[in-house]
Amino acid sequence: MSSKQHERKPEWLKIKLETGDNFKEIKNMMRSRTLHTVCEEARCPNLHECWANRTATFMILGDICTRACRFCAVKTGRPTELDLQEPGRVAEAAEQMNLQHCVITSVARDDLEDGGASVFAATIREVREKLPLCSIEVLIPDFMGNEDALRTVLEAKPAVLNHNVETVERLSDTVRAKAKYDRTMNLLARSKQIAPTIPTKSSIMVGVGEEWDEILKTMDDLRKVDCNIMTIGQYLQPGHKYLKVHKYYTPEEFKLLKEEGMKRGFSHVESGPLVRSSYHAHEQVKAANETIAAGITK
Template identity: 65%
Template sequence: MEELNVLKDTKEQANDRPLRRPDWLKIQLKTGPNFTELKDLMRGSSLHTVCEEARCPNIYECWENRTATFMILGDICTRACGFCAVKTGLPSELDLAEPERVADSAEIMGLRHAVVTAVARDDLKDHGASVFAETVRAIRKRLPLCTVEVLPSDMGGNTEALHTLLDAEPDIFNHNIETVRSLTGKVRAKATYDRTLEVLRNAKAYKPHIPTKSSLMLGHGETWEEIIQVMDDLRAVDVDIMTMGQYLQPTKKHLPVRKYWSPEEFALLKEEALKRGFKHVESGPLVRSSYHAHEQAQSAEANIKQAQ
């Protein structure tokens, strides 16, 4: 295909030397009163955000716009994925008051769209699904007009736990596929490519009216053809929203970046995804799963209604 001429050979970049970060990934850090206020709020409420724990490059922009993603079930994950900066180890006891604290903060912030994610809790029988559900209900009680998106782990493929979460009627169910099939064992801990697809399939089958969403990181050594295959696999289980962004190595202990995909390549990939019928696509070097989440929800809802 002629449009692929802009692509660089990933294999040529797959060496042990760190790649120089391109200019388009330089982030201008700007803090203001909203950012400071939100940071103080999170610390005062003993809450954790994926914005901080995962070292998201968009934290300054999002927090200045009074948007944040809450991370529940503590800040210690039972998995040790090669790309993730969240702490791993033996989690602390479950905090059953956490849903109300999240709702308190969401109300104070006046959120229109709240994203709730969590560390993996493989130590819990329901993988934390009941706390997820209570958090959704608590936010709804405080902010009836606020849409709520959930981003859980695969919960070990536990269908009962998945149903417990979906019974709370989140506005968007998000579960990230993260990488292509061939790299899943290297990039993700305990998760499998097929289990992720099955979770997304089961979610849509159980609650067809709830939009589903998944995210893909680029830069681990995947090929263009493998990315296209991920798109086709996600559409085969009727995923509505897809996001694609550049992987950035959080520390030297984590997986190295094998390729920096250009903004032009991300634009081409967005075109390919839209051709395949996704209701909304976010694609760019600094895009993360929850980036512009409110806009994603509105766009997907509008497109779904139009298609009905």
């Protein structure tokens, strides 16, 4: 498909902008506490909808990533600081928002020995202290395969452990920087071995040149490591220097992908053009927990 063909986005990718009181309040709160959100940094298309509904995904460990993935708009470079007060500020913001489900992610911090795992754990603990009934989901980097770092996060007992595969195996080295397809699968497998009752989740974006059968194989690979939740969304090029869009999938195709995922035994599949990893995250937890509990009691 030529660049001219995919300059105009399909009608179903139109984004509704919400700038009401909730949106403004959350934006001001994030600025006043010097907090970052992946909603802004990654230019998420659902930012206005989620913020209007008082939900946000906190991005810890700064806003400079040590990797330069070809699909991601987050700034890349060499981080210069580590803010150990950040977990407390995230917890205060979560409390002010009175969150029922809190999502915490980060940039990749390959400059740190544990990849930032200890800060993830501290943030989980701080949020739980402020909001004991809030479920906490973490979307973690791969920690370069450091199992001790993964264990550090899991010992803090998040409600969901999320790590994104992002794309199919054939395109992984092209789309992602440093991350490896096998390492992702191994991380998800090890997570279940360390903490079998914590649901795992992963996400794939489509439209970067993958084939339909490759998407189905990725689903199969995720189920082999007992991944519980999968999200599937359309890749949107955030700027001219990033990967080109090869194809815009239709809502009907996303519906078929959801059906394929559910047939394979995922407890929940969120699939749609504007779906991102944390989209409607709070609605996915209950199904995953029920599925895991049912499996353990059999």
